[in-house]
Amino acid sequence: MMMSRLSIYYRILAMALLIIALLSLATGLIVWNSLDDIVSRQLQKRGVEIANHVALAGGNYVLMEDLYNLYELAEQTAASSEDVRYILIIDSNKRLLAHTFHGGIPKGLLDDMSDLTQQKISVFNSDEGAIHDIAVPVENGAVGYVRVGMTEEYTRNSINEYIKDVLLTVLIICALAVFLSSRISVLITNPIRKLAEVAESITRGNLTIRADIRDTGEVGRLATAFNEMAASLIKASDDKEVLLDELRAKEQLRDTLITKLMTAQEDERKRISRELHDETSQALTSLMLTMRVLAEDAPNQEQKDALLLGRDVAANILREVRDLAIELRPPALDDLGLVAAIERYSEKFASRHGLDIDLSTAGRQTSVEDQIAVALYRIVQESLNNVVQHSGATTVSIDIAFQPEQIMVTIADNGRGISDSDLIRAQKEHRLGLYGMGERVELLQGRLEIRQSAQGGTELFIAIPQFHPGKENYRETKA
Incomplete structure (x- = not known):
């Protein structure tokens, strides 16, 4: 819904930002998972190497129970690598001969004292983070075995620093991508914006405006079609005006003809009304007078009654003629x-x-x-x-x-x-x-x-x- 209210420029920019963000997130997750897996493998590999070194160098010391040299060997080996959290040297009787803890051995660390005939790697969580415990037998366990605890703390710190550098690089790349996306959006939307402005001007009635877009692609073809459409609109508008002028002229002529027709009709009604009133009425009146005179001189009553009946009929006709004359053109309308x-x-x-x-x-x-x-x-x-x-x-x-x-x-x-x-x-x-x-x-x-x-x-x-x-x-x- 929100995207539909944005212009094409902001839609393209928003899509570019979304794609960049998704790619950056995916890249970060892939790098993080890859580094995490690499760190675990490398840490365990180094732990195995350190444990084997201590087992090889301290085998005779274990047999002679030379605790001092065993202690020195463990301390020197632990000091040589920041990833080593502890080293434990145990004889075949499961006695702890040397270790690198100065404040006492953590509780539960020596719970698993089973005989070892081959290398064993386990991972457990502590208050200091994940610890990779590598146990390596000395002379296949006949002499004893060495346990080395490898911590991820220092490696993780290095990874974090590396991730920060990667993120900074990604941010710089994203900023550059946003800038390039903005420029690309401008290049794409400018012709469309010009077309929209031309369309709005044409909608307001300015049919002479044209889209000045020099492009050979789809937008250029659209602009050409748009200009041709505007020219067609002008021609259609001119044709419409010609037709409207002809229609107005015909309507005016029609109104004039109808007006003259109605005027002629009224004049004809007035003429007929006058003739009915003047000529026909006078003729009927004369006829009535003649019939009355003839009735008075009639030789018998039968002829007298016939003449008087004819006079009455003529009188009725006279009334109807006068009513018809008045209806055709009432004198009261003029008078x-x-x-x-x-x-x-x-x-x-x-x-x-x-x-x-x-x-x-x-x-x-x-x-x-x-x-x-x-x-x-x-x-x-x-x-x-x-x-x-x-x-x-x-x-x-x-x-x-x-x-x-x-x-x-x-x-x-x-x-x-x-x-x-x-x-x-x-x-x-x-x-x-x-x-x-x-x-x-x-x-x-x-x-x-x-x-x-x-x-x-x-x-x-x-x-x-x-x-x-x-x-x-x-x-x-x-x-």
Whole structure:
């Protein structure tokens, strides 16, 4: 976990230090074990040589029981080597004839006094450390035998001094290895660090930067591939900008065409509404008057009733034509404004379909641009039609809030609501009422949200910015 947070430089350096430490430890253990084994063998070998020397030189003294010369021989031999801790000379009757202890023989040293016919080596621990006891028979044990105790103390001291020198040498080598590892790490990680810096610059959007790495190995090939990738990114970015510009131009053209289409649609509705109101209504009114006059002059009651029935039918048609004309282009929208037009339409719609429609306004009512007023009026129309056709609602609330910078309209019902699957199914069945609303709102730089109402039905929230004199029109400054 910790290694994953380190840079490559420190990872390489840490691995090098770990390898050096393991090699140094392994080398130290091998040297120590080897020296320990060598010391033991050499010490025993020297002990055997010393014991044989004493046995050869002191054989006659033992036979003659010349204790003085035996003592001198033992003392001189022990003094000649720092490794000799003691020398014991014992006759065939297991009597101790001479020794080199000045303060008395240690307890238990003479416990093993068995007859010896051949050389015997044993090792035991004492308060002074390990003692190698070498017993050598004199004349195959017929005369006696010599025991020499070899201590490791002085040899160990020499080994320790040698180990210190070795450790010092190892430390110097380790320091040199660390320095070389550091330099090697720098040589390895510098190109990678440069590549990382280039990658970060490219991530920040600087696609002109290049990795300047002169290397023929893997890192050099990686740098070359990296530079080629950066060039490809520039080309791809340029191609993307060209495509985006084309897309913006097409989107602007599409918005312009849709705007003109909706404007033409509204103009056509206004023309048809005017013709229905002026020409068709006048013709129907004239027809009604004519039928009334003819009814008064009818020769009999039967013809009079027929003419009056025709007049009533014409009157119904006139009412429907006027309602159709108002629905196509309500005069109140041009004469009284957005709120009055929506209020009149919602009242007639409520009475026609048996709905309870509550209209409320908030904020200071201002004059609304014709394009925004028409869009919001059509959205309310489409929303109420959707309520009747799909929601099964009984109550609808319409809230219009006027703010200095935008107009917000919220239409909520208590119907069954609308889900994502309903939207997908409506799109497949080409029922694009909601998408038409969204298109109108988008053309006016507004936003449309569809969510669940507090009554469990559907709630439409529309927010459209107002265009004021002296301010730039969003549509003119788009893209």
